[in-house]
Amino acid sequence: xxxxxxxxxxxxxxxxxxxxxxxxxxxxxxxxxxxxxxxxxxxxxxxxxxxxxxxxxxxxxxxxxxxxxxxxxxxxxxxxxxxxxxxxxxxxxxxxxxxxxxxxxxxxxxxxxxxxxxxxxxxxxxxxxxxxxxxxxxxxxxxxxxxxx
Amino acid sequence: xxxxxxxxxxxxxxxxxxxxxxxxxxxxxxxxxxxxxxxxxxxxxxxxxxxxxxxxxxxxxxxxxxxxxxxxxxxxxxxxxxxxxxxxxxxxxxxxxxxxxxxxxxxxxxxxxxxxxxxxxxxxxxxxxxxxxxxxxxxxxxxxxxxxx
Numbered sequence: 036x037x038x039x040x041x042x043x044x045x046x047x048x049x050x051x052x053x054x055x056x057x058x059x060x061x062x063x064x065x066x067x068x069x070x071x072x073x074x075x076x077x078x079x080x081x082x083x084x085x086x087x088x089x090x091x092x093x094x095x096x097x098x099x100x101x102x103x104x105x106x107x108x109x110x111x112x113x114x115x116x117x118x119x120x121x122x123x124x125x126x127x128x129x130x131x132x133x134x135x136x137x138x139x140x141x142x143x144x145x146x147x148x149x150x151x152x153x154x155x156x157x158x159x160x161x162x163x164x165x166x167x168x169x170x171x172x173x174x175x176x177x178x179x180x181x182x183x184x
Numbered sequence: 185x186x187x188x189x190x191x192x193x194x195x196x197x198x199x200x201x202x203x204x205x206x207x208x209x210x211x212x213x214x215x216x217x218x219x220x221x222x223x224x225x226x227x228x229x230x231x232x233x234x235x236x237x238x239x240x241x242x243x244x245x246x247x248x249x250x251x252x253x254x255x256x257x258x259x260x261x262x263x264x265x266x267x268x269x270x271x272x273x274x275x276x277x278x279x280x281x282x283x284x285x286x287x288x289x290x291x292x293x294x295x296x297x298x299x300x301x302x303x304x305x306x307x308x309x310x311x312x313x314x315x316x317x318x319x320x321x322x323x324x325x326x327x328x329x330x331x332x333x
Contacts, residue, residue, distance in 0.1 A: 072224050
């Protein structure tokens with residue numbers, strides 16, 4: 036059992052360094068890439084969700100539930116990457132206001148996360164989903180206008 | 185109430201198209217970007233998790249739990265994007281074998297997802313986590329060697 040554990044750990048050690056070398060949260064440029072990837076996946080899932088809730092794509096309950104789950108998970112990701120030293124510089128779409136007006140940025144993030152929690156709580160109720168999607172979209176837009184260049 | 189719903193939907197309509205224009209699952213090049221973003225975020229989270237489980241970074245239970253949750257959520261994302269027509273061509277790191285040997289690819293994906301489910305089930309048990317991280321890493325590597333160029 037102990038041997039298995041050591042072998043397992045050795046494999047993980049090798050593999051983790053092999054697969055994770057392109058992006059981490061240890062360097063500024065990688066943190067910026069992490070933020071962009073998170074927001075892009077979030078936008079793709081939210082865009083598809085909104086289209087289905089709005090009748091622009093078929094309302095498939097399983098797909099909608101999957102999109103809501105993805106949005107909920109992805110919504111948690113980008114924030115830690117804003118804390119990486121030096122990530123206010125370089126190839127970023129973030130305005131300096133993210134760091135200069137940190138309390139305002141945190142409040143905008145929290146408003147978004149609250150809207151996402153309400154979206155998750157809507158379950159399969161189409162009217163509640165439509166309202167929650169509207170609120171999430173509004174919080175995206177509000178934060179982007181102040182903090183995204 | 186009805187008016188609020190309509191306004192909410194109109195805002196979402198505007199915002200979703202504004203934020204989601206860069207990446208979707210409707211076009212081949214965007215599906216490729218979606219896959220890359222998913223795998224990159226997955227690797228970043230798994231890399232940090234493995235480092236903490238292996239003692240290369242501090243074992244912080246809250247961070248470890250967050251990484252496991254992120255890995256579990258991100259592990260679900262890339263697969264649908266392989267089904268987008270034309271996404272076997274272009275700026276992709278996927279070998280043609282993904283589509284030629286689809287049954288084998290699906291089996292490799294399922295082995296990975298099973299390993300990730302075991303990782304999630306490990307909870308805060310450090311020995312179980314180390315073993316599960318090893319198994320996930322092994323499944324990453326196995327799939328990459330056959331299907332990633």
